[in-house]
Amino acid sequence: MNKYSNILMGFGLSAALVCTTGCRDDFADINSSPSQVTVGDPSYLFAMAAMDFEPFGYTFWFYDAPMLTSWSQMAVPTGSFTESSALTTVTGGVSYVNTLKLAHEITYLRSNMSEEDAAKHAVTAACVDVLTTYLALSSSDINGDIQFTEAGNALHGGTLTPAYDRIADLYTLWLDQLNSAITTFTTATDQIFTNEQDIVYKGDRAKWAKMANSLKLRIAARLISQDKARALAIASEVANASCGYIDSLDDAMLFNKSVVNSSSDDYIYHWSNGFMDGMASNQRIVDFMLENKDPRVRFLYRKNDWNSKIIQEFYDQGKAIPSYIEENVEYTTSGGKKTFVKWKGMGEPWVRYYGLPVEYNAKNNSAVYGEWFDYENRYKITDENGQSAKSYRPYSMYQHQMVIGRYYNFTLPTVPGGPVITRNDSRPWYGLYLGGSEVNLYLAEFKLLGANLPGTAESYFTQGVKLSVQEYDKVAGLNQIAYYGTTYDYDPNEVSIELKSGEIEAMLASDDYQLTGSASEQLEKVYLQQLINFTMYPYDQFVTARRSGLPKFNSQFISRENYASIPVTNFPRRFQTGVPNEMSQLYQIQRDAYAAQGYTITGAGDANTSILNSERTWQDQGAPQWGEGPKN
Template sequence: MKKIKYLLTIILSCLLVVGTSCRDDMADINTNPSQVVKGNIPYLFAQAVIEFEPSGYLYWFYNAAMTYRWGQMGVPTGGFTSTYTETTATGDQGYQYIRVLNYARDIQHLRSTMSEEESAKYASLSACVDILTVYLGIFDSDMYGDRPFTEASMARYGGTLTPKYDKIEDLYTLWVGMLDNAITTLTTAENQIFPHTQDVIYNGDVSKWAKLANSLKLKIAVRLLSQKKEQALTIASDVAAASCGVLDGRDDDFLFNKANAIAKDDGDKVYHWNQTFLTGMASSQRVVNFMLRNKDPRVRFFYRKNEWNSKIVQGFFDADKNIPAYILENVNYSVVDGKKKFESWKGLGEPWVRYYGLPVEMDAGNNVAYADYFDYANRCRLTNERAAYMPFSQFQQEMIIGRYDFTLPTLPGDPIIQDTEDVPWYGMYMSTAEVNLYLAEFKLLGANLPKTAEEYFNKGVRASVEEYDRLASLNKIPYYGKTYDYDPNEKVIDLKAGEIEAMLTNTDYQLTGNTTSDLEKVYVQQLIHFTLFPDDQFVTVRRSGCPKEESNLIRWENFSPLVPNNAIPRRFEVPAPSPTDKMYQILLDSYRSQGFTPGSNQPGTLLNSERVWQDKGAPQFGEGPKQ
C-alpha cells in the first residue's frame, strides 16, 4: 500500500505544474462550447467551490485512522499494540489547495485581460476563492509544513514548472494578508457581479463570506501560538474587534452541500464518496465515558449505537449465551423458571446505554480481562450464519458520506430492516462553535477580547451541540427521528429540550477561574468538537498536550517504556523524490531547510523530533497545556 503514497505524490506534483490543463479547460469552456468562448468568472467560482475538498476518501481511509490513534482519540479495533505508531499510505492531504488555487489563477488571469472597471466587478468572487484557497492551504500544511504557493499553478500563464516551496511561517503571514484583503473587498466593493445561484455556500451574501474570512484568521492564529504567541494574540484581538464580525449562528456557519442532484454522473459531489472507511477504528472508552458522564448529546452524533438493542439482549437470554459484562451491567432483568427476561435499561437508559468505547490500555486486545470488547467475533454471535453483534461504538459514517446502507440489528429469522436511502451530504467546515472555543482559549492566554473566557466557552460548547444535531438531521443518520419499529425500547438520538442546559451544569463543562484547569477544559472541548475533523483534532492534540496524563477529564495513557510519548509521530512522512523529478532539488532543499529526513517506514521518534515549523516548541504528547 506504500506505493499509493508515492503515486499520489507524482499525480499531485503534476497538478502543481500544469495547473488547469487537465480540467477540461474550464477557463475557456463552462457551458455549451458554441455559446461560451471565454472563461466565465462566476462559473469558475462555482467550480472552485465544487473542487473544495478537505474531507476526501483517502484522507479518511488512511490519514484519519493514523491521527485518531496517535492522539488517542480513537482506538484500533484490535486494540493498541507496540506497532500502532507505524505510518501507512496517505492521501487527499498535502496538495488539495492546488485544486482551488488553479481557479484562483484562472480568475486572476481573466481579470487581468479586462478593463479596470470591468475587472473590479469580480473582486468579491475572487476574494471568496482566496478564502477557500487559504482554508485548504492551512489544512494541507498541517502535516507537511512548507508548501509551493506563490509560484504554484502559474505555468499556464508564463510561470515556472518548478515552483518554489514557501516557508509555512511566510505563508501564514501571506494568508492573513489575503484574508484581510478579502474582508476589505467584501465589505467595501460596489457594483459586483455575484450571481447568488452560483454560491451554494452563502447564496451570494458577501457579509457572511467576510465573517468566514475573519474567523479563518483564528485558525492560523492558534497554529502560531508555539512560535509567535504575541502575534497570535494580536490576530485574535484584531478578529474580535473587526467590524465585519465572526461566524455567529447557524446562518453564518460554513456548512453546506455541493449539490442535490447528480450532474454528469458525478454522485460524489452530491453524496460524497461511498467506499468504506475507518473499519479498523472505534471510539475511545475514555472519550465516550467522559461524554456519557456529562450526558453530552454529541456522543450520539459522533458515534454509532452498538448493536445490542433490548431484543438482541433477550435473544442471548433465550439462547442461554453470555452477554458482555459491561452491557449486562446496564440491564434490569427478571428470572422466572430459570429463564431471564429483559425488563428495562439501567442507568442513563436509551439511547445512552448503546454507546461504549474500546479500552485504551496497551495490548488490551490480547488480554483476557478485555475479551468482552475484543473477542466479540466469538462472544457476540448467536448463530454461525449471522455476523457477530458489535458490542462497542464505531464512528458515525453517515455524518461523512451520504451513500451508506444501514442495517438494523435484528435477531436471526426476523425480517431484515435496512435504510438504503442515498442522502445528499452536508459537510461542516467551520462554525460558531470553533470560533468561540478559540476565543475562549485566547482570552485565557491573555488576548485583549471584549468577553470573558466563560462566555466564549459556554457559547462554543452550546453551539457545538446544536450544530452537530443539525448536521445529524440534515444527513439523516440512523436513529435520528426514527426507531424503525423493531425494538419497543429503542429511542431516537435527536437533541432534546433541556439537554444542553443540564450538560453545562457539570463541573467538567464549567470554567472556574483557574487558568491551568480552564485551559485544559477548553482544549478538551476543542478535541470533542473536532471529532469529525481528524486533522484539526490532531493539530489540537499536538499543540495543547491534551489529553493530559493524570487528567480528571480525558486521560492520556503513557505507553512507556514500550512506546514512549516521544516515539509517536507528529507529522506524516515525506517521500524521497526521484532524481528524474523536475522538482527533485527543490524538494530536497525544502526538506533540508525544514529538518526533514525523506523516506518511508520511518520510526515515530524521527517523525516526533523532526517537526513542522508550527509544531516546534509545542508540548509533548500528554504533557498538558503551556501558558
C-alpha cells in the same frame, strides 16, 4: 430546472481554461473561429472552485485519519494499540492545487478586462482566495512548508518547478489575503456576484466576511507555540472586527453542493468508499461524554448492536452478554431465565454507546478485555435451527453517515432469523466546514491566554460548547443518519438520537462543562472541548492535540495512556517526507525543502518514528510533548 444547473453548464468551459498548456494553441491549429470561442467567466470558475472545495476527501479519511487519531489517542484501533500504531502508512492529504489554479485563472481573466469590468469580479476573486487559504492551511498542518506562491500557474507563464514557501511566510500571506477579502466583501460595489453561483452562502457577502474573519483564528491557533503575542493580537482583531465572526447556526459554513446528478456523484453524496473501519471510539472519551450527558456522543459515534431485543435473545438462549452492558440492564430471573425489564442508568439512547479500552495490546489479553475485542466469537448466536449466525458489536464506531451520503447504508440489528430492516437510499451530503463552535472555543482559549477580547472566557466557552451540540445535531438531521428521528419500530425500548429539549442545559450544568477551577484546569477544559468538537475533523483534532499536549497523562478529565512499549517520543507529529524521485524535475527542490526544515527523508512504514516526533514542522516547534498538557 435545478438552481445549480447554470453552475454545471459552465464546467466544460472552466475545465478548458485550466487544462494543460496545449489549450493555448493558436486558433490556426484548431478548427474554430475566434468569434465562436466563448470568453471565460470568473463566476463559473468560482462555482467550480466551490464544487471542488474538498478538505475531507476519501484518501484523507482512509489513510490520514486512522494515523492521526491513533497518534493523538483520540480513537482506538479495533485490534487495540500495538507497536504498529506509531508507524506511518501512505497518505492522502488535502489538495489545494485545483482551487489555486482557479484563483490564478480568475486573476488572468481579470487582467485581460478593462479596469472597470475587472473590478466587478473582486468579490468572486476574494471568495476563491478564501477557499484556497482554507485548503492550503490544512495541507501545511502536517507537512510544514508547501509549494504555494509559485504553484498552479504554469498555464500563464508560471514555472513547472515551483519553490517551497516557508510556512511562517505563508501564514502572513494568508492573513493578508483574508484581510483583503474582508475589505472586498464589505466595501466593493457594483459586483457581478449572484446567489445562483454561490452554493456556500447564496450570495451573502456579509456571511463571507464573517467566515474569512473567523478563518484567521485557525492561523492564530497555529501560531501559539511560535508567536503567542501575534496569535493573541489576531484573536483581538477577529473579536473586535466590525464585520463580526461566525457566532450562530445561520452563519456557519454549512452547505450541500448539489442535489441532482452532475459531472460526478461525489458532488452530491461526497464519496462512497469505506473509511475508518479499523478505528473505534475511545472508551475514556465516550465515558467522559456520557458522565456529562453530552448529546454529541450520539452524532459522533454509532449505537452499538445491543438493543433490548438482542439482549433478550441472548437471555433466551442462555448466553452471557458483555458485563458492562448488563450493568445498565434491569432484569428479572425465573427458573434460571433472565427477562429484560428496562434500561437502567441513563437509559436509551445513552446506554448504546461504549468505547474501546486504550490499554496496550488489549486484544491479546482476552481474560481482561475479551468482552470488547473477542465479540465475534463470544457474542455469536444462531436461530433455533442453528442457522443465520450473527455476532453483535458491543462498542461504538465512528458515525460514518456524518461524512458520506452513500455506501454506509444502515441495517438495524435484529435477532437471527428476524426481520431485515435496512436503509439503502443515498442521501445528499451536507458538510460543516467552519462553525461558531470552533470560533468561540478558540476565543475562550485566547482569552485565557491573555488576549484583549470583549467577552469573558466563560461566555465564549459556553457559547462554543452549546453551538457545537446544535451544529452536530443540525448536520445529523440534514444527513439523515441512523436513528435520527426514528426507531424503525422494531425494539419498543429504542429511543431516537436527535437533540431533545433540555439536554444542552443539563450538559452545561456539569462541573466538567463549566469554566471553573485553576487556570490550568480551565485551559484543559477548553482544549478538551476543541478536541471533542473536532472529532469529525481529524486534521484539526490532531493539530489541537499536538499543540495542547492533550489528552494529558493522569488527567482528571480524559487521560492519555502512557505505553511502556511505545514511548511518546515514538508517536509522530507529522507525516513522512516520502522519498523524492530522482527522475523528477522537483527532485532537488524537494530535497532542499526538507533539508531547510530539518527533515530526514523517510518513507511510509519506516520504523524510525522518533524522527517524525523530534523533527517537527515550524508551527509545532516548542509545543508540548504528547501527554504533557498545555503550556500556559
